[in-house]
Amino acid sequence: MSVREQTLHSLYGNMVEWRRHLHRHPELSFLEYRTSAMIADLLEEWGLEVRRGVAGTGVVAKLTGGMPGRAIALRADIDALPIHDAKDCSYRSSVPGVMHACGHDGHTAQLLAVARYYSLHREETAGTRVFLFQPGEEVLPGGAIRMIEDGALDGVDAIYGVHLWSPLPYGMAATRPGPFMATPDEFEIQISGRGGHGGLPHESMDALVTGASLVVALQTIVSRNVNPLDSAVLSIGQFASGTANNVIAESCRLSGTVRSFNKEMRDVVRRRMEEMVRHTCEMYGCGYEFRYFEGYPTVVNDEREAQRVLRIIAEQLPETAAGPCERIMAGEDFSYYLERKPGCFFFVGAGNAEGTSAPHHHPAFDLDERAMLHAARLLIAIADDSAADKG
Numbered sequence: 001m002s003v004r005e006q007t008l009h010s011l012y013g014n015m016v017e018w019r020r021h022l023h024r025h026p027e028l029s030f031l032e033y034r035t036s037a038m039i040a041d042l043l044e045e046w047g048l049e050v051r052r053g054v055a056g057t058g059v060v061a062k063l064t065g066g067m068p069g070r071a072i073a074l075r076a077d078i079d080a081l082p083i084h085d086a087k088d089c090s091y092r093s094s095v096p097g098v099m100h101a102c103g104h105d106g107h108t109a110q111l112l113a114v115a116r117y118y119s120l121h122r123e124e125t126a127g128t129r130v131f132l133f134q135p136g137e138e139v140l141p142g143g144a145i146r147m148i149e150d151g152a153l154d155g156v157d158a159i160y161g162v163h164l165w166s167p168l169p170y171g172m173a174a175t176r177p178g179p180f181m182a183t184p185d186e187f188e189i190q191i192s193g194r195g196g197h198g199g200l201p202h203e204s205m206d207a208l209v210t211g212a213s214l215v216v217a218l219q220t221i222v223s224r225n226v227n228p229l230d231s232a233v234l235s236i237g238q239f240a241s242g243t244a245n246n247v248i249a250e251s252c253r254l255s256g257t258v259r260s261f262n263k264e265m266r267d268v269v270r271r272r273m274e275e276m277v278r279h280t281c282e283m284y285g286c287g288y289e290f291r292y293f294e295g296y297p298t299v300v301n302d303e304r305e306a307q308r309v310l311r312i313i314a315e316q317l318p319e320t321a322a323g324p325c326e327r328i329m330a331g332e333d334f335s336y337y338l339e340r341k342p343g344c345f346f347f348v349g350a351g352n353a354e355g356t357s358a359p360h361h362h363p364a365f366d367l368d369e370r371a372m373l374h375a376a377r378l379l380i381a382i383a384d385d386s387a388a389d390k391g
Contacts (some may be wrong), residue, residue, distance in 0.1 A: 004117075004121060004380075007117055007120055007121065008113070008117055008373070008376060008377060008380070009373070011113040011116055011117060011376070012113075012372070012373050014109075014112075014113060014116070015109045015110055015112070015113045015369070015372045015373070015376070016109075016369050016372075018108070018109040018112055018113075019105045019106050019108075019109035019369060019372065020090075020091035020105075021038075021091075022035060022038075022100065022105035022108055022109065023091045023092075023093060023099075023100050023105045024091050024092070024093060024094050025093075025094060025095065026080030026081075026093050026095055026098045026099050026100045026105070027078075027079065027080055027095075027098070028079060028080055028081075028082060028098060029079040029135060029136040029137070029138050029139040029143070030056050030057055030079070030135050030136045030139075030143070031057070031079075032057040032078050032079055032135050033057060035057075035078050035108070036052065036053075036057045036058065036059055036078070036133070036135070039059045039078070039108065039112065039133050040052045040059045040061075042112060042115075042116075043059065043061040043112075043115055043131070046115065046116055046119040047119055048061040048062060048063050048115060048119060048131070049061065049062040049063070050062075054147055054150045054151075054152060055134065055135055055136070055143050055146035055147045055149075055150055055152075056135060056136075056143075056146070057078075057135040057136075058078075058132070058133055058134050058135045058143060058146075058147055058150075058152075059131075059132075059133040060130065060131070060132055060133075060147075060150075060152050061115060061130070061131040061133075062128060062129070062130050062131075063115070063118050063119065063122065063125070063128065063129045063131075064122075064128050065118070065122060065123075065124075065125030065126055065127055065128065065129070065387075066122055066123035066124065066125060067123075067124070067125065067126040067127070068126065068127065069125075069126030069127025069128070069387035069388055070127045070128075070157040070158065070386065070387045070388075070389060071127055071128040071129075071130060071155050071156050071157050071387075072127060072128070072129055072130070072156070072157065072158055072159070072160070072383045072386050072387050073129075073130040073131075073132055073152075073153065073156040073158070073159040073160070073337075073341070073343075074111060074114060074129065074130070074131055074132065074159070074160055074161070074379055074383060075111075075131075075132040075133075075134055075159060075160075075161040075334065075337065076104070076107040076108045076110070076111035076131075076132070076133055076134065076161075077104045077107055077108075077134050077135075077137035077138075077143070078104055078107075078108050078133050078134065078135055079104060079135055079136055079137055079138050079139075079143075080093075080098050080099055080100045080101070080104065080105075080138075081098070081099060081100070081101045081102060081138055081361060082097055082098060083097070083098070083099050083101045083361065083362075083363055084096065084097050084098075084099065084363055085099035085101075085363065086363035086364050087363075087364055087366060089366070099363070099365075100365075101360065101361050101362060101363070101365040102138070102360045102361060102365070103163065103164040103165075103166070103350065103360070103365075103367050104137070106164045106350070106367055106369070106371070106372050106375075107162070107163070107164065107375075108133060109372060110162075110164075110372040110373075110375045110376045110379070111131060111133065111376075111379070113372070113376045114129075114131070114376050114379050114380055114383075115129070115131050117376070117380060118380075125384075125387075126384065126387045126388050127387035127388070128155075128387075129383060129387075130152075130155075130156055132147060132152050132159075134147050134152075137332070137333055140184075140186065140293060140295050140296070141295070141296060141333070142296050142333030142336070143333065144296070144333040144334060144335075144336040144337055145296070145333070145336045148336060148337070148340060153337065153340055153341055156341055157341070157342075157386075158305060158341060158342050158343050158386050159337045159338070159341045159342075159343035160305075160309070160343050160344055160345070160346075160379065160382050160383065160386070161332075161334045161337070161343075161345045161346075162345070162346055162347070162348055162375045162378065162379060163332070163345070163346075163347050163348070164347075164348055164350035164367050164371050164372070164375060165347035165348065165349060165350060165351070165360075166350050166351040166358065166359065166360060166365065166366075166367055167351060167359070167360075168347055168348070168349035168350070168351055169349045169351050169352070169353075170349050170350060170351060170352050170368040170370060170371050170374075171317065171319065171320065171349055171374070172317075172320050172348075172349035173313045173317055173320055173346060173347060173348045173349065173374065173378060174313075174325035174346065174347045174349075175301060175306055175309050175310060175313075175324070175325065175344055175345065175346035175347065176301065176306060176324035176325050176326075176327065177301050177302075177303045177306035177307065177324060178300060178301060178303065178306075179261045179262075179298050179299070179300050179327055180298075180299045180300065180301050180327060180328065180345060181298065181299035181327070181328050181329075181330055181331055181332045181334075181335070181345070182231075182233070182259040182260060182261055182298060182299075182327070182328070182329045182330065182331055183259065183260050183261065183266060183294075183295055183296070183297055183298045183331060183335075184257060184259060184295040184296065184330075184331030185257065185258040185259070185260075185266065185270075185292065185293060185294055185295045186255070186256070186257050186258075186292075186293045186295060187255060187256060187257075187258065187273065187290070187291065187292045187293065188253065188254070188255045188289075188290075188291045188293075189211075189214065189253070189254040189255070189277055189288060189289070189290050189291075190251070190252075190253050190288065190289040190291075191207045191210050191211050191214070191241075191251060191252040191253070191254075191281060191286050191287070191288050192207065192250070192251055192286060192287040192288065192289075193205035193206055193207030193210060193248075193249065193250050193251065193252070193284070193285070193286040193287075194248075194250060195207075195247060195248050195249060195250030196247075196248045197246070197247070197248065198244075198245070198246035198247055198248055199246070201248055204248035205284065205285045205286050206248050206249060206284065207241060207249045207250055207251050207252040207286055208241040208242055208248075208249035208252050209284065210252060210280060210281055210284040210286045211239060211241055211252035211253075211254055213280055213283075213284070214254065214276065214277065214280045214281075215236055215239065215254065217276045217280055218234060218236065218273065218276060219234070221234055221269055221272045221273065221276070222234050222269070225268060225269070225272050226265065226268065226269070230261075230265055231260070231261055231265075231327065231329070232258070232259065232260045232265050232268075232269055233257070233258065233259040233260075233329050234256065234257075234258050234269060234273075235256050235257050235259075236254055236255070236256035237255060237256045237257065238253070238254065238255040238256070239252070239253075239254055240252070240253045240254075241253070258270070258273075259329045259331065260298075261298050261327065262298065266294075270292055273290070273292070274290060274292075277290045278290075295331055296331065296332075296333040296335050296336060297335040297336070297339060298335060299331075299332050299334055299335040299338060299345050300335065300338055300339075301338065301343070301344045301345060302338065302342040302343055302344060304342065305342050305343050305344040305386075306324075306344045308344070308382065308385060308386065309344045309346050309378075309382055310323070310324065312378060312381045312382050312385060313346070313378065315381070316374075316377055316378055316381050317374065317378075325347075328347075330360075332345060344382075346378075348371050348374050348375040348378065349368075349371060349374075350367035350368050350371035351367075351368065352368040
């Protein structure tokens with residue numbers, strides 16, 4: 001085992017400790033004050049040039065290596081979700097209704113380990129490493145755009161990010177060139193009817209029935225208006241209506257998400273939604289308000305950088321089939337970085353059939369912590385390879 005590999009393995013215990021501390025003390029988007037302070041304090045202790053308060057609660061750290069090379073940025077997201085932690089373990093969230101249900105605690109811990117690794121091997125490092133600890137990935141429009149506005153990418157030649165991914169088994173890693181993750185739009189529909197007595201429905205305009213009909217109608221957009229060879233998702237996540245079992249509902253609220261990979265598909269779905277909402281509400285005699293919120297762009301990996309990452313995955317994890325994977329309908333504001341700099345976003349498998357394969361954003365979510373070591377190793381290998389690239 002090389003000296004560098006020994007260093008990385010020696011940091012695994014720290015990764016687990018940092019990750020579990022963050023899991024016990026999660027903070028919501030743009031409220032990551034203690035998380036941010038912990039990150040910045042460690043980075044300063046290791047001698048990095050640290051800038052606090054980027055995008056409000058983000059941290060940017062810079063390390064200049066002892067040899068010439070390019071400036072490579074590596075990013076981790078640091079925010080948690082408004083979900084109650086249902087696990088029974090020593091590192092269960094201590095904050096009611098808030099937990100790291102997507103792996104951002106692991107992302108933060110593994111990038112801290114990468115920063116510590118470079119601080120211990122500064123003289124043998126080519127180029128510059130820029131470490132981005134980003135707030136607010138879980139809420140639109142995301143923290144990435146604010147990090148960029150605060151100069152996080154200034155002087156950077158390429159950027160890479162990794163997501164620990166529980167649907168992918170431990171030991172695997174995956175990415176693809178071009179479109180990789182979808183655009184996550186959101187919508188709200190407020191239906192206004194006329195309430196009344198449950199026994200006298202003819203005197204009312206039933207907002208609940210209108211909403212129920214609309215739920216069914218909206219499901220036909222993808223199945224009947226989208227080319228079967230293309231991809232789109234329309235999911236209704238919330239439906240709220242009614243106050244009592246003998247009262248005709250006066251209002252109904254629906255909300256959900258639309259996922260697509262290009263502007264043309266987004267426009268088709270949005271136009272058909274507007275038409276269906278209008279005609280359905282008119283048919284039942286109800287008023288409506290339709291609000292559509294465009295999310296961050298599609299994650300589009302640079303062709304050359306994605307091939308670099310696939311090659312390094314095959315080198316570092318030779319048991320992994322490192323060919324291009326399928327596209328993913330989840331969204332990520334890492335897309336903003338890729339609009340401005342060449343780079344690649346990839347997944348590292350963190351699922352384990354023995355108990356850590358709950359879906360992301362689930363109350364029982366956890367991850368196989370060994371995946372952090374794979375992710376850190378890949379980030380270092382990718383950064384080193386890219387920093388030495390002569391073009």
